[in-house]
Amino acid sequence: MKHTSYLSLVLAMSLAACEQRASPPAAGEDTPPAAAPKLAAADDGERTYQQVCKACHETGVINAPKVGDAAAWAKLLAEGQAIVTAHGWVGVRGMPPRGGRADLSLEDFARATAWMARSAGGDWQNPDAPMLAAIRAEEAKRVEALRARP
Numbered sequence: 001m002k003h004t005s006y007l008s009l010v011l012a013m014s015l016a017a018c019e020q021r022a023s024p025p026a027a028g029e030d031t032p033p034a035a036a037p038k039l040a041a042a043d044d045g046e047r048t049y050q051q052v053c054k055a056c057h058e059t060g061v062i063n064a065p066k067v068g069d070a071a072a073w074a075k076l077l078a079e080g081q082a083i084v085t086a087h088g089w090v091g092v093r094g095m096p097p098r099g100g101r102a103d104l105s106l107e108d109f110a111r112a113t114a115w116m117a118r119s120a121g122g123d124w125q126n127p128d129a130p131m132l133a134a135i136r137a138e139e140a141k142r143v144e145a146l147r148a149r150p
């Protein structure tokens with residue numbers, strides 16, 4: 001009798017071990033999908049993206065750099081966060097100033113831009129005070145350059 005219960009104990013233990021090995025975390029459960037932004041702050045820019053930017057940046061209408069499109073964003077990532085955010089904010093060709101939302105704050109606009117950049121492989125983060133200042137400086141340059149045009 002003693003023998004049998006020992007055996008069933010061993011059996012139960014090895015079965016438990018098997019079960020553990022047989023159930024690795026389901027794909028995508030622990031690790032975010034490759035295209036997901038690396039930042040998970042309460043407001044990581046996605047909200048603004050969904051509300052304002054998605055209309056054009058999801059499909060890439062009139063050449064808008066598409067979300068998740070590394071090729072479309074490569075040149076912008078190389079140009080740098082301050083310049084690209086400022087140029088989008090001021091407006092460029094089919095890109096309306098502030099994404100067409102006059103009441104949008106620069107910080108929200110910059111967060112949405114950074115969120116899109118991360119979706120395309122960049123490491124741009126929510127702007128801190130120095131980054132916001134750098135964007136403002138680029139904005140001033142851009143506005144000046146546009147004014148100087150004949």
Ligand code: HEC
Binds near residue numbers: 048052053062100112
């Ligand atoms: C009406 C369509 C439209 C909406 C809405 C829109 N964009 Fe754009 N965006 C564009 C287009 C088109 C371009 C490409 C302009 C070009 O280079 O010809 C662009 C380009 C950009 C660029 C790159 C600027 C550069 O330096 O070339 C940034 C940054 C950007 N958009 C951010 C945003 C953000 C953030 C939002 C939402 C708050 C937004 N856009 C909403 C159409 C849109």
